[in-house]
Amino acid sequence: MTHLMKAAIVREFKSPLTLERVPIPEPGLGELLVKVMACGVCHTDLHAADGDWPIKPKLPFIPGHEIAGVVVALGVGVKNFATGDAVGVPWLHDACRSCEYCESGWESLCEHQHNTGYSCNGGFAEYVVANAAFAARLPRGVNFASIAPILCAGVTSFKGIKETEVRAGEWIVISGVGGLGHLAIQYAKAMGLHVAAVDITSDKLGLAKRSGADLVVDGRAPDAIPQLLARTSGGAHGALVTATSPDAFSQALSLVRRKGTVCIVGLPPGNFDTPIFDVVLKRLTIRGSIVGTRRDLDEAIAFAAEGKVHADVSTAPLGDINRIFDAMRRGRIEGRIVVQPHADAVQGTGDLYAA
Ligand code: NAD
Ligand code: ZN
Numbered sequence: 001m002t003h004l005m006k007a008a009i010v011r012e013f014k015s016p017l018t019l020e021r022v023p024i025p026e027p028g029l030g031e032l033l034v035k036v037m038a039c040g041v042c043h044t045d046l047h048a049a050d051g052d053w054p055i056k057p058k059l060p061f062i063p064g065h066e067i068a069g070v071v072v073a074l075g076v077g078v079k080n081f082a083t084g085d086a087v088g089v090p091w092l093h094d095a096c097r098s099c100e101y102c103e104s105g106w107e108s109l110c111e112h113q114h115n116t117g118y119s120c121n122g123g124f125a126e127y128v129v130a131n132a133a134f135a136a137r138l139p140r141g142v143n144f145a146s147i148a149p150i151l152c153a154g155v156t157s158f159k160g161i162k163e164t165e166v167r168a169g170e171w172i173v174i175s176g177v178g179g180l181g182h183l184a185i186q187y188a189k190a191m192g193l194h195v196a197a198v199d200i201t202s203d204k205l206g207l208a209k210r211s212g213a214d215l216v217v218d219g220r221a222p223d224a225i226p227q228l229l230a231r232t233s234g235g236a237h238g239a240l241v242t243a244t245s246p247d248a249f250s251q252a253l254s255l256v257r258r259k260g261t262v263c264i265v266g267l268p269p270g271n272f273d274t275p276i277f278d279v280v281l282k283r284l285t286i287r288g289s290i291v292g293t294r295r296d297l298d299e300a301i302a303f304a305a306e307g308k309v310h311a312d313v314s315t316a317p318l319g320d321i322n323r324i325f326d327a328m329r330r331g332r333i334e335g336r337i338v339v340q341p342h343a344d345a346v347q348g349t350g351d352l353y354a355a
Pocket of ligand 2: 042045
């Protein structure tokens, strides 16, 4: 007999997800079956459901890659997990483990990787299959809803900050204070950096302050750039751009001082203006960054487990996913919304999605 589970499925790009009952997947060699206790809704899930990027997921698929849950079954050969263990399932479902990137500890760049909630089914469902070698161990007794955003927003922010090469005592700009950005502010503070946060709405600037930013700037203010340069004595030493509009990327190039690195992790479709003269004369570095390695993920989880970073989460039932996506499109979500597929009897708090 096939057992069924609830799942939110993308059948067509830019269309509402459908809530369906589909067979519970079976874990294969080296895989885990995970009961999804919580799954954060990342803006990447929205890009995936809209088919925003050059490489599109194959339809139909189940998004969701900020998964915290419990191991309920083991595939053949799994030695590092037991049933009942708390486990995190990240974007990096697996990698080949033998290419030049995998061999040098850069499995996040493997060209043969699979991605949870993109090229394989993700956590907007009651169960998900994870690769035991790429799943993360979570602390016993962890709060699933609080830890879920660390599986993508947390690790991506933490790795991105490292990639700016900003040192303790120096200034970093965090541009975009959404799911990633509000955690980035906290990681940066925990790493001893001075933080200037930039977003374009007063709610987000309020969240930035509450997350510990030393300075908040409205990116749309006509004097945003001179204001930030003055308050940081000539510009930040680096910037992390998590924003979802290309304007923020060019703006970040004007917010760093000479020798600064602008690390970009936001993935809106499109291009941004790069003033060649400034990049050359100021010796700027523009660097992309994609999630993090397994090591980065373990480190990012440790910050949360030690209480140094704390995701600002609101929980919702899986059935709310289309309303959550609408709110995300309008930039109306504060922090992160986490869906709980096993708690669908629980009503969502309607005010999360207010106009
Ligand atoms: P989110 O919707 O929670 O937050 C985006 C924030 O950007 C919002 O607060 C919005 O107000 C702000 N913003 C929009 N335009 C801005 C501007 N011009 N200046 C400053 N702020 C602006 O999204 P999220 O879940 O934090 O994801 C952010 C982006 O990062 C998405 O594009 C997502 O796909 C990408 N992402 C990348 C990686 C990676 O590994 N590189 C990982 C996760 C997410
Ligand atoms: Zn993500």
